[in-house]
Amino acid sequence: MNVLLVEQGFIFSQVDSNTLDFRNESELNVEFLKKILDESNWHHEWQGRLLTVGDTFWNETEWLTLCAVGGRGITEMCGYFDQENSVSLEMLDLYISGLVRQLNRLSCKTIMSCDGEGERRPNIVFATENDTARAALLMAEVGLEYRVKLARKTIVILKEREEILGFASLLNGLSEKLNAISTEHLERAVFENVVEELLEIPGVSGYESVIRNHVMKKLAKLTDEMTVDDYGNVLAEVTFGRGSREPSLTILLNGHLDVVDEIEVGREILKSGSVWTSSSGILGADDRAGIGVILHTLKQLQQMEFRAPVKVKIAFTVEEEVGLCGAKSVSSEFLEDIQAALVVDRRGRGDIVTGTRGIDFCDELFGEMLALIGNLGEEKRWESTLGGSSDTRIWAQQGIQSVNLSVGYQNEHTSREELNLDDAFATANLLKKVFLHLDLLKSALHGIRRTQNTDERLHRTQRKAVSTAV
Secondary structure (H helix, E strand, O other), X not given: OHHHHHHOOOOOEEEEOOEEEOOOOOHHHHHHHHHHHHXXXXXXXXXXXXXXXXXOOOOHHHHHHHHOOOOOOOOOEOOOOOOOOOOOHHHOOOOOHHHHHHHHHXXXXXXXXXXXXXXXXXXEEEOOHHHHHHHHHHXXXXXXXXXXXXXXXXXXXXXXXXXXXXXXXXXXXXXXXXXHOOHHHHHHHHXXXXXXXXXOOOOEOOOOHXXXXXXXXXXXXXOOEEEEOOOOOEEEEEEEXXXXXXXXXXXXXXXXXXXXXXXXXXXXXXXXOOEEEEXXXXXXXXXXXXXXXXXXXXXXXXXXXXXXXXXXXXXEEOOHHHOOHHHHHOOHHHHOOOOEEEEEEEOOOOEEEEEEOOEEOOOHHHHXXXXXXXOXXXXXOOEEEEOOOOHHHHHHHOOOEEEEEEOOEXXXXXXXXXXXXXXXXXXXXXXXXXHHOHHHHHHHHHHHHXXXXXXXXXXXXXXXXXXXXX
């Protein structure tokens, strides 16, 4: 019953198992609900704004039929929403009313909506670009696929209208405390929630099933394809900027699922400003912070418009901490079309690791271009450097331009491990910038290929000259 009411946009609170309080709902919408219920054969009784219902099962099909009153949503207008001027649910289309109302509740003002009427994509028009951006963040948080047209203050929902209903209930689970957070800081708050959730999940090397299941649920809403290979790695892919052309660029995002020691049961995450530590044992930020950055980035990419298709592959590997075992087992078929790998598994801040102990992970130009992109519009943070071993080495051995990015943790593998959320969020912003400036990344990759081709031709010429001389 509650779910059906939420999906139609009604605002209420639970008094007991059979009684609902509609005192926070507008008179207009209460009258609309009364009209719907009076047409049903469900036992119910009103006492002021309190609704008591019997134990009758509310059938969704019958409920939707009752809610589809004549002329409903014909104007497609939904008006501005604030505490004094609540939207009229009768003016909203049947399948989108709950979604609109939840966005209103979470401080996103809307001016028009349409559920597509089964003929086109559902869409919502917002009052301002800020409202649009805020709504996009909230939709991404519950896994609703969409396309943003920020200049038009419009979000097009990439679901059939019947599929929208359930997302109203998911948004209903988000606290109104988010209303006190500006849109600018909402992205950061959502990111921190993702990371904190990951830090609570066990998964020592060789026993990654719980964390694997968790990230698979997240990825299911963010990717086109996903599988678990024979070794236990989670491999997925998604294409952004769909069109008639095949993607000309494929980028790998990589982090590892395992932690070096098990996260202690009952421990607390201690927060001192932006720095988090564990009350006992390891924190687990190596590499749960990296996984959080990648999941956050995938949500961000859903909001972006791409001039040309780009394919993103994701590899969440197992047993990295005991010898890069998971990465070594990833099939060549999965890796064959990848031109660039961005690994998120480096301590500290601002490092773009391009090699280790005499092994180059990438061409010098590739690291320099990523640093240039990362430092656009802000003080210099990112720079190329040498570092330790990681999954990056495995991708580089396959001929992929690869780097490992700092993600804010320090003192990993010890009880003194800490995570600086400012630095972790800066890494998420770097990845966002990379996708905003794919033209720069492509130019670097093209330059590297031209140099490699020239070198190969030179080597062939030299070998031929040596052979002729002999």
